[in-house]
Amino acid sequence: MHGCTQSSAVYDACSGWSRLADDYGFALLFPEQVRSNNSNLCFNWFNPADVRRGSGEVLSIRQMVEHMIERCNVDRSRIFITGLSAGGAMANAMLAAYPDVFSAGTILAGLPYMAASTVPEAFDRMRGYGLPNTEALQAKIRSAFDHKGPWPRISVWHGTGDDTVVPANATAIVEQWRGVHGIGPHPSSTKRRGSRTLHIWKNASGRGVIELHTLSGMAHGAPLDTAAGHEKSGAFFLDVGISSTVETARAWGLGGPKLPTCPTDGIRAAAASALRWTGLRPRS
Incomplete structure (x- = not known):
């Protein structure tokens, strides 16, 4: 999500x-x-009516997802979501409102769920002002939907040099999801490689359920590695030699043998929606 x-x-x-x-x-x-x-062209992640299950933009996106599931015969246990900035905040909203739909999500330079309810509050949260405390953040996830689990795995990516959506938001997203995953504040492991620090939180069964990728000095945007030829740099797409796209796809198990392709005829016949949508399949 853009x-x-x-x-x-x-x-x-x-x-x-x-x-x-x-x-x-x-x-x-x-x-x-x-x-x-x-x-x-921002997704309205700060508008309560647009991030509440069964309402507004999250409902529109949920309808699009359902159409793709049915049209492309998608395995319901392997549905994932990712987004950048406002799209990252809306991806987080989708994970909170529909944890029964998504297996995992990756949030790039995003914000916590229901951290703001007005435009001025949205700008404050982006700058790190007035972010709810851990207890309030976790309560917002629990109140979004009476979900009995399992909860989606969460991966958060953020640059330490981001002055558009400050890194405090990445920490807040981790704090928000720790509650439903039943894990403590300290990561199970920390790995450092080059400019990246990766913190992993594991649940009681030893499964990694939350990741925080911190990229030293990186500004606001999605981290890319253009050397492989899959990606290209641009506004808010930053070539830092680390590909969030490739690593996310691998984490979701999408880098293996080819899966069945999706038919193209009628692919745009989604439910009526306030948003435009594009359904894509691999070229045969």
Whole structure:
């Protein structure tokens, strides 16, 4: 899911998701905001009516996902979501509102669920002001849907040099999801390689359920590695030699043998929605 001022086509062209889908044969869905909803093309992650289960933009996206599941015969146990900035915040909202739909999600330079309820509050949270405390953040996830589990695995990526959505938001997202996963504040392991620090939290069974990737000095955007040829740099797509796209696909098990392709005829016949959408399949 794209960030503010972006389109789904730009997000795809830079992030390289379609190129990976061509290689490995998985189905892709790219929701796209329209100016009649938000003049800056931001997903309305800060509007309570748009992030509440069964309402607004999260419902529109859920309808798109359901159409893709049925049209492409998608395995319901292998549905994932990712997004950048406002798209990352909306991806987090989808994970909170529909934890029964998604197995995992990756949030790039995003924000916690229900951290704001107005535009001025949204700007404050982006700057790190007024973020709810851990108890309040965890309560927002629990109240989003009476889910009995399992809960989606969460991966958070953020640059320490991000002054658009400050890194305190990444920490807040981790704090928010720790509660439902039943894990403590300290990571189970920490790995450092180059500019990246990776913290992993494991649950009682030893499974990694939350990851925090911190990239030293990186500004606001999605981390990419253009050397492989799948991705290209651009505004808010930053070539730092680490590909969040490739690593996310591998973590989700999408880098193996080709999966069945999705038929293209009628692919845009989704339920009526306030958002545009694009369904893609690999070229045969």
